[in-house]
Amino acid sequence: MHYRTLDLRRWTFIVALFTVCFVAFQPLMAADKRVVSENLVHLQDDGRAYLLHRTMRTDWDGYNFHVDKQLKLEDFYYIYPNDFEWDGTSSEETNILKFKQGSFVVMYPGKFDSEVKIDDNGVYTFNSWDGTKREDGLYGLWNKPGNFTSFVYAWVVPEHFEILDYKSNTDGEWVARNNTISFFADNVNNLTFTIRYRERDSDGDGVADRKDNCPETTSGTRVNTEGCEPDTDGDGIIDLLDQCAETPAGAQVGAGGCQPDTDKDGVLDFIDQCPSTTVDTKVNAMGCALDSDHDGVTDNQDKCPNSSKCATVDDTGCELDSDKDGIADSQDKCPESPEGAKVDETGCELDADKDGIADSQDKCPESPEGAKVDDTGCALDSDKDGVADSQDKCPESPEGVKVDDTGCALDSDKDGVTDSQDRCPESPEGAKVDETGCALDSDKDGIADSQDKCPESPEGAKVDETGCALDSDKDGIADSQDKCPESPEGAKVDETGCELDSDKDGIADSQDKCPESPEGAKVDDTGCALDSDKDGIADSQDKCPESPEGAKVDDTGCALDSDKDGIADSQDKCLESPEGVKVDETGCVLDSDKDGIADSQDKCLESPEGTKVDDTGCELDSDKDGIADSLDKCPESPEGAKVNEQGCQFDADKDGVPDAEDVCPDSRAGTKVDATGCDAAAPISLEGVNFHTSSDQLTDKSLVILDRVAGSLVKHPELRLEVSGHTDSLG
Structure with missing residues (x-):
């Protein structure tokens, strides 16, 4: 917060340096009630206040403002809302009158109702924006509610400052509007003003807006010197959200501000030598799975986590059992037992009936003890009829003959023909059979006479199970007459x-989904009109019969183009291009x-590729001096x-001080100059400051010289000067 007390007695001292017997801002036209303003004070960013200029007066009845100076055209111009300088004309849109005074300016920020006129004698005249006296204290008109006063002082605070309060040591009336305040008074001697102001801090975080990188911080939030929430460990996560507030500098962190542990094994990624460990796996300090018995199989995979030291193990971590019989190789006396064989505690195969044939090979594992067996472990059967020799009443039955439980040939249907000769081994008991053992079939149609409903079918005719002619598809047409037997x-x-x-399209009615297709129409296997590209538009109506499968089409069968830009929707990356706009592929x-x-x-x-452009597509000109940034060697020239x-900026005498700031614009080449552009070693003689004869009033030419010097002194307080005045007996 800044406090500035403006004591006009101090300013009296400064002005007295240039004048003789000049009294404390006494109005030069105190008796003339047309005087509206003789002084304007501009409050700079650094908090200092300067007396700039005695500038304006107004007609009592017409409210016309005049500039009481003989100024050159280039010293007087207008500022438009878009920051262009006056080009010698004006219009109703003009809203600021501005003319130069050394390094400072005096401004009239009102709005005009007509074009500004310039007459021949150099006096500039314009009307106020509504042509009437305003009662709201609008800065620029300086009209006090009621009647005019003798004197007005005005201050303008830069936009990023705010006025808190103000007061003076004398009676008067204050009028405030936005960042401008005016003081109206009759007594103008020995005035002291106190104006309290500060830089704006819109979000109230204690950091001024112009320094605040986070200007919308929530009220009450703790911030750093840049106005942003602190991030103590500099990991990009603010302290409020940082779950690991002391992360080492440069470490990569996640959304919570903590260093990542991708496999969540408790070992940070930058240390973890096994960064893809599965969930819930126990790991060592390096993030790798534990192997407690050092057998090369990690504990989470090890089914035998306590294997003896140096034991040979398989991929489950258990000791090898080569024949997989459940007995470790180190204990197995028969280490090559067949897979799946049952073994005893020594690892050798079991022989339950002790017939010399291991159970795994023994087809008769319960042979009586001492019985003679073959190599399958079963009792001997010499004729291989399935009846052991000890039980076989026909021990020499032909090989392959089926026998009964006595070992003799079977005749299951008891028709007198042994099963081995019987082609019909299940003939009904008592049925008449032929030499093959089958029932008689007189017409030889395969149906026994006893079952044949058509016993005289022609020889060779195909019949059904009743002995009658076949009708395989049961459509009422015998197979012998049926052209479509299925x-x-x-x-x-x-x-x-x-x-x-019915519609003769080659598709049977039972399969035809379109049974009334026009005669001769091409149809698909459902009997409906062909749609080759399966887009829902029949080929006969389809103008694009080869559309890609699945493509969206219109009612002509062609690919949709919603924005009508000539690019099908399926290929169009910008589906809503404005109608008529030219587009790429x-x-x-x-x-x-x-x-x-x-x-x-x-x-x-045709901007060169890579060139930075503004929103019109043209090259940037950051300082708006008419020179593109890419060509501008001074890209930050003052506006x-x-x-x-x-x-x-122009520097006519090439002394390093721009003409706009050069008090001595004609310095000789090579002269060492100070910040004002003048010879640093040479004294400056101020010539041409004179008073009117027999008067304490300075000439107009003298005022111009003194105003310029005053501006330089204010800008360069390190300068010192001596002022003396002389007169003769006539004054």
């Missing part, structure tokens, strides 16, 4: 036994010079400064 059961057929096809608006501004909006269509073709 018609679906229940299907309607014609006299040839084939299914009906992806369907997006053209940007020929690839500067991010569409051609339709681009005022500079409004006149520059050369390189973008730098």
